[in-house]
Amino acid sequence: MTVKKDSTTQPDPWELGLVFGGGYYLGDLLSLGSIKLNTFKPGGALFLRNNVSNRFSLRFQAMYTGISGNGSNLVDAYEPVTSFSFKSTIFESSILLEWDFLGAKRFPSKGGFNKIFSPYIFVGAGVASSWTTPRYPNSIPSKATNITKDSIQAGRTNSMVTVPFGIGAKLDISRRLMLAFEWGARPTFSDYIDGISLSANKDNKDWYNFGNVQLIYRFPYKPKPIKSPSKDNAKNPTFADKDGDGIPDSADRCPDLAGMLRGCPDADDDGVSDLEDKCPNEAGLVIFGGCPDTDGDGIPNADDECPEQAGVASNQGCPSGTEIDRDGDGVPNTQDECPDIPGKATFKGCPDTDGDGVMDKEDRCPVTPGSMENRGCPVIRSETKEILKFVTQNVLFYTNSAKLTDDSYVVLNKVLDVLQDYPDYAMLISGFTDNVGSQASNQALSENRAAACLNYLVGKGIDPSRLVFRGFGEVAPITTNDSEQGRKLNRRVEFALFLK
Structure with missing residues (x-):
């Protein structure tokens, strides 16, 4: 049979399997169609499988199993056949061809890997040897004319050709591990694996069956490095290869990192190099830049509201008719203005953290009612x-100086209390002077005095981002500068709260 190479990508061609199971006999001492569980004997196998494509595989297998039988299990038993029994040990080497019906879905042509449950059938050829221990009565009645001494082969070792065939199913656990369940039959073209010939069904040869569970490891695919045509790369810059991955630096997109995808590594082994992989630590699909689509609905997990359940794009990756409520607040995403934050239906799914009736996204003080x-x-x-007005009237400085008087520090502590009571507010600190002196000197003095107040508050632990200072010099008097009392009132620093 010629196996046509499958066009679907197969990145992992080799697998190693450990098999646990048991053998079951059909022959002279057990009729076809009979099932006798007490005749099962334990066995095991080891195999190496090459995935020629995603659907066809060749398996190289070495198997051991026991079988047994008893004449009393025959449907139409008669003496002395009912007294016959045997135990055999069978060693088998075989080559099997498997057809995995759904294998192309495991490594789709668009790239990536999918965990699937896939049935398969197999057929092959093998060579087996059996070591048999028959048990039979010391004498054979002469009336059993179809049984002779030559029919009983005690201690006989038989070698035979087998044609294994059967069915199974594979279940992917991960990219590297897989379980399989299998039942196979073996016609042997021999009538001596039970050690007894011609005793009950002289026209039929003996068979044995093998049922098993398989634990399989899938080896990562590692292409052979491309050999440089240069015999001495160190002396030939054209073929220099710093990372030693077999790809010359001139053609290597990642010359400092060894890799096989145009010279770049692929950490998640999904066929997309780490350089281009949007999800470099999670195996995905080429069409989604290396990101996964777990449910296979054509919507990458990052954009899929139901990544484990196949759906439609019009419903954000969830099945049609399903209402999506990502934040679990009882408001569907289609009506939720804050789909990632639990909120209230009265605010279209948005929260009101401080409970003041203003939703957080419109609340300039979201944690303060x-x-x-x-x-x-x-x-x-x-x-x-009134407190801020009092502070304005009582924050004083030395003459022609930005140095605060000792009493002013006590007054400024009241500003500290105000800022702590209004954590969502900022404060503007404004300095003013009278008209004595030049306008330029008054402007500088007003700025320095406002800055002195700001520095004191910052030194007491107020966040500088909440404070702004300005100097206005002599341009904004609150009364006349014609009297000493008026000039005193005009020399001031005002404190005003405002929302940022």
């Missing part, structure tokens, strides 16, 4: 305004 009129922030109380 406030009023809707003030965009969710607390209204500045009248007593707070």
Whole structure:
């Protein structure tokens, strides 16, 4: 039979299997169609499988199993056949051809790997040897004319040709591990694996069967490095290969990292080099830049609301008719303005953390209860305004200086209390002077005095990002500069809360 090379990509051609099972006999001492569990004997096998393509494989197998039989298991038993029994040990070497019906889905042509459950059939040829221990009565009645002494082969070792065939199913556990379940029959073209010939069915040869469970390891595919045509790469820059991956640096997209995908590594072994893989640590598909599509619905996991359940693009990767509620707040994604954060139906799925009736995305103070009129922030109380007015009137400096008087530090501590009471607010610190002196000197003095207040507050632990200072010099008096009292009032630093 000629096996046509499958066009679907097969990145892992070799597999090693460890087999656990048991042998079951059909022959002179057990009729076809009879099932006697007490005749099963344990066995095992080891095999190496080459995946010629995704659907066809060649398996090279060495197997050992025991079989047994008893004449009393025959449907139409008669003496002395009912007294016959045997135990045999069989060693078999075989080559098997497998056809995996769904194998192309495991490594699809678009790239990547899918875990599947796939049935298969197999047929092959083998050579087996059996070591048999028959048991039979000391004398054979002469009335059993179809049985002779030559029919009983005690201690006989038989070699025979077998034609194994059967069915099985494979189950992928991971990219590297797989389970399989298999039942196979073996016609032997011999009538001596039970040690007894012609005793019950002289026209039929003996068979044995083997049922088993397989644990299989899939070896990673490692193409042979491309040999440089240069005999001495070290002396030929054209064929220099710094990373030693067999690809010259001139053609190597990753000359400092060994790899086989145009010279680049592929950590997740999905056929997309790490250089181009959007999900380099998770095996995926070429069409999705190396990212997976677990449910195979054509929507990559990153964009799929139901990555374990095949769906449609119009429903974000979930089955049609399924309402998606990613954040579990009872509001479907199609109606949820905040689909990734649990919220309230009254706010279209968005949260209101401080419970002030203003949803967080519109609340300028989302963790501090406030009023809707003030965009969710607390209204500045009248007593707070009085405190700031008092501070403005009592923060003092030495003459023509930006140095605060000792009493002013005590006054500024009240500003600290205000800022702690209004954590969502920032503060503007504004400096002013009278009209004594030049306008330029007054401007500089007002800025320095406002900065001195800011520096004190920062030194006390206030976040600098909450504070802004400005100097206005003599241009914004609150009263006349014609009297000493008026000039005193105009020399001031004002403190005003505002929302950032």
